[in-house]
Amino acid sequence: MTPALNLHPDRLLPVDPATRDIARSLYRAVKDLPIISPHGHTDPAWFATDAPFENATALLLQPDHYVFRMLYSQGIPLEALGIAPVGGSAAPGIDPREAWRILAANYHLFRGTPSRMWLDWVFAEAFRLEVQLNAATADLYYDHITAALATPAFAPRALFERYGIEVLTTTESPLDTLEHHHAIATSGWQGRVLTAYRPDPVVDPEFEGFRDNLAAFAVLTGKDTFSWDGYLAAHRQRRAFFAAHGATSSDHGHPTALTADLAPHAAEALFARVIRADVSATDAELFRAQMLTEMAGMSAEDGLVMQIHPGAFRNHNPAIFARFGRDKGADMPSRTDYVHALRPLLAKHGNNPALTIIVFTLDESVYARELAPLAGHYPALKLGPAWWFHDSPEGMRRFRHATTETAGFYNTVGFNDDTRAFLSIPARHDVARRIDCGFLAELVAEHRMEDWEAAELAQDLTYNLAKAAYRL
């Protein structure tokens, strides 16, 4: 018999009956609040063109590195899943239905993972499927989902509206023309799809094509981006362009959280070295560090909220990088220091209450030791939610347990889904709301907080904090 697909109404709520009752009541009041999605990596072209998604595999498997990395870890080649090699489209000869069957036959691998919860939510809530995905139901799933995607109710804008997304922010390089955001804004559609300024390609001297990127940066801005002053002016101009297209934030994905505050002439001399082909690793790191402080200064001027996402060791697997390129599930977290690393930036800008810097981590050992103490002191600093590998029920619980006592709730900024997989947005926000309500319910059940305080906080964590912190 085919196992049923159940989304239990109490899923992820605490198991103690009295605590679960409190959590249910908190959750009931926030589950239908609009979604604020202030950080993520969905494709703005979806909303500009409103073209339908192609099939189940293209929607749910191929863009989701959480999913294909798990399959790969068990010996399934990425080629068999139709992941496109560098410079090519999907591997020749791969039928998306065949790729889907592989996922289906291996779906048990995801037991206990957030991917399983997100996908089951999509299957049950978005597509109304009533049996579990497995080898026997693979074709049923593929046909049902693919057929649904061809209908108007599953077009990107329709889904955006159906799931109550009030605002969604994508992430673009300074070299992006923002044509899709422009098209959305002038389309007459009311959906708010904003951009965020992500300057890594022109800030990180070790980024692929850094010097070419600087040249393109010059063309776009008319500035001499190979001089320090011109380079900074180009950033200022491009940040203003992004802000004019709705951006309220910048985003910085550095290997470490190192910051620096060099004297102007030293910064200029450093810049002259990093634009050379033979830039050293030390100079590259110092330049990224200096640029975080420069960007904080620009944020203090132009009001863009600054996000720092450090600590990923990118492209850890050279064979995968050579064949498939970036963002293929081979990035690894690494140990990350904040107390020492952020000090130069915080010494210069951390006491500015008009500035908002939101910091994330892939290293949970810093939650209680470094990030909560820093955010519980510096007016400019706020804590982003549990991120990436830690965007999960257990990860969110660890985040709340470890940060709340020192940072409080009001130095945090609500939830970020940070996803490339569009339909995981409502699924992920639902998980976050359930986990936060469960955490608050435990505080009430232990008499550490009144029920009405928890109810206020549930609204804040779901909606108000993100909206305020990101100036949305």
Next chain:
Amino acid sequence: MTPALNLHPDRLLPVDPATRDIARSLYRAVKDLPIISPHGHTDPAWFATDAPFENATALLLQPDHYVFRMLYSQGIPLEALGIAPVGGSAAPGIDPREAWRILAANYHLFRGTPSRMWLDWVFAEAFRLEVQLNAATADLYYDHITAALATPAFAPRALFERYGIEVLTTTESPLDTLEHHHAIATSGWQGRVLTAYRPDPVVDPEFEGFRDNLAAFAVLTGKDTFSWDGYLAAHRQRRAFFAAHGATSSDHGHPTALTADLAPHAAEALFARVIRADVSATDAELFRAQMLTEMAGMSAEDGLVMQIHPGAFRNHNPAIFARFGRDKGADMPSRTDYVHALRPLLAKHGNNPALTIIVFTLDESVYARELAPLAGHYPALKLGPAWWFHDSPEGMRRFRHATTETAGFYNTVGFNDDTRAFLSIPARHDVARRIDCGFLAELVAEHRMEDWEAAELAQDLTYNLAKAAYRL
């Protein structure tokens, strides 16, 4: 309607009903045991003079860096709270009532923090307030508390007795004359207020005024404190002076846990370098390291229990340090190694069962990895409780969960409140008793321990271990 202030009798106990019953019963038997407070930073002058506290703000806000750092993190200037700048008294023009109103209006920021639990305990238990603190009740609170403080029942000695403090230890520099402790001892009052020997000002070459401190050390002791032998002799003499005034312990607050065991001539040569104005950071660190081993040796001689409190990055915020000085909520924990750092000291003194070294940490990642394994082997080493940022319900739970299986309970030393805020002493001990009883109740409920064993342990963790470890 004004929300009621509730201190629920079951607060902080486990939520599972059967486990809560066990915890209640354990807690009932220890809640009224005398308080042993073997480490803290209250002012001995309070007990020497028995002068009343001035007002609510002076008692509860201005001395408590946990409280004002949270307010500061949300953009409230320390000046507005009447925190005294360096070299001044409270900022001119600040009415303590106005500062109190700021705390009251922002009291929601403390939801989920230990400060909230401690303050609510003080409000409800000590001052019998029955409504929550908020903007509407700010003046009610201020007037009620300030009026109570003027009555004899709220004089320092009366509070000391009311809350069953059997012994309280303060912390003094070797340069302190211990006049307040002398005054207490000769006053006829029976309260035991001891001192502890905290030599950082004459041990840390990077401490403000180190060389002046050495000169004062010479004056006090009659020793040549600028020679290695005279310097060590001055320590010995001063430790004996402290012991004669009741001290049973020394305390060492170094940036790291590094220890060293240099040959005598190398130590002497190092000393000659660190007393120079141009001491290097490397030499300063090595000297602190060497002095931990020297102090352990003196403890082996004179029986003072040695406490090591490493890992704080002091004065992280230069603007706050320049304006307000030390201990203003801008110290940050940092990653701390113990297994390598303590080895020289432990190799020399760790096998001595007559010596007690109590080690604390701000880096919880070492609980299970380093501290519990070390304390579960070396006879001289004991684990201090969850400290500072981790002196909290979640922090204490993490401590017990992470250390008990490898160190056992009997290599720990009970609770330390470590506070500067007098009335938080009973509040903090109450939290610790509740959390420990909850942890023990879980072990009983999981059938990992018998109920009578948990009852014995509750007594030990509350009273016996601290009294024995600190030789009180």
Next chain:
Amino acid sequence: MTPALNLHPDRLLPVDPATRDIARSLYRAVKDLPIISPHGHTDPAWFATDAPFENATALLLQPDHYVFRMLYSQGIPLEALGIAPVGGSAAPGIDPREAWRILAANYHLFRGTPSRMWLDWVFAEAFRLEVQLNAATADLYYDHITAALATPAFAPRALFERYGIEVLTTTESPLDTLEHHHAIATSGWQGRVLTAYRPDPVVDPEFEGFRDNLAAFAVLTGKDTFSWDGYLAAHRQRRAFFAAHGATSSDHGHPTALTADLAPHAAEALFARVIRADVSATDAELFRAQMLTEMAGMSAEDGLVMQIHPGAFRNHNPAIFARFGRDKGADMPSRTDYVHALRPLLAKHGNNPALTIIVFTLDESVYARELAPLAGHYPALKLGPAWWFHDSPEGMRRFRHATTETAGFYNTVGFNDDTRAFLSIPARHDVARRIDCGFLAELVAEHRMEDWEAAELAQDLTYNLAKAAYRL
């Protein structure tokens, strides 16, 4: 009245009644499955000779460093426990009964520790004792256990069979002749006792007697083990010899997880340096790193599963090492990097789905940050269970909570008891089964998984994963 010894049938299961019911049902189905013990340090001579164990102290106290390190930490000299000094047998004049009395009088020290749970299991299940061990029952215990050990039912092979051990793997040096394994194989007894290839004595240039070991390695293999090619050939030959005696795995216990992938001539030059008496610490570390990659390559050839057990700071206490030698409870965990350290090996062999590398850690901070992300991507990499200091109820829970969401269950390999204390094998497997069933029950109770999925997983975690991963 003497306290009863209780092994409650629900011990270690979750306290919430509904969750406990689920856990009970899961546990009931796996509690009697055969034991797969793929990694440990029991003595193969026990099973070759089937000689009875001597007495309670020789069976339960003297071989168990978990037990005597706790006693030592409270000031009890190892001599008093009859621990043999280097070069001697048990300390002269120590009656094993007296040593047992010390354990009994101090048995309260083990409250809350896994040793207590394992020993109580042995007392109650294996020896049917019905009162707790304490000073009053010390002689009752000693006499009862010692008498039982003299009976055929307590001979090593009888115990092996009674506890349903399907396969047990010991660990031997390449210099071991495997005579005991040979004797077992040719004895007619059906018990499967395998060996594992543990080459540290001939791989680690800092191992005691490294150059003598290489000389012995040459004698055994007939290869020129002081040349790089001969040395590698000797490993290949000896691995084949071990495989012929049933080995399915190798094991590597390095101070760190560092790996290297040097060019052949550089590896050869390094080898020439490390066989000299004046080998540097840097070269020793680099050689260990290179050898992990060499061994992975040999595993890819010969199919031996590779286990890496890094991160122990061995022999931390020089006085204990000088008097009693290795493995006397004075090894300490240390902070361990994996993401950077394993990269050279993984870049070379990590994408090989035919290779299995199982990695362990003593540093729990890497579970969610490094090990789960690595194992959730690289086909060759699997996660060993909670190890050594973390082989405990809390340690296992932390392992599952921290690794499952990113690595899933199917990149883990079941339980390893890793013990030197024979009767702790069934005790430890019972703890692991209870904790895993409790974890799965929580997932079911939170509606993160169906009950039938949890039932499948309970079988996998108890039996199937270990059997498959270790190719048993």
